[in-house]
Amino acid sequence: MTSPTNRSVDTGAPDGPDDHVCSAKGCRAPARHAVIWRNPTLHVEGRRKVWLACDDHRQSLADFVALRGFLIEVVGVEDLTDADG
Structure with a gap:
């Protein structure tokens, strides 16, 4: 299983989805998906963490x-909001 790196997403930046890079360790492919998750023992209700992912x-x-029971949803990078991150 591929472990992610700790890259954060700044959804308020002017750059588009083509500027986002996959969070998988060692991967530099363009991210097309956002894996949205939350660890309820560490993060307050409503917090949404994001790992970016390429198709692979x-x-x-x-x-x-x-x-681990942390997955909230997987959406397209273009569907990220200010609440994500």
Whole structure:
């Protein structure tokens, strides 16, 4: 399973989805998906953490957080909001 790096997403930046890079360790591919998750023991209700994913790592990153019960949803990078991150 691919482990992610700690990259944060600044959804308020003027750059578009093509400027986002996959969060999987060692991957520099353009991110097309956002894996949104929350660890309820660490994060307050309503907090949404985001890992970005390319097409190749979308499933492995989602599976990684889903296995721990942290997965909220997977959306397209273009669907991220200010509440994400």
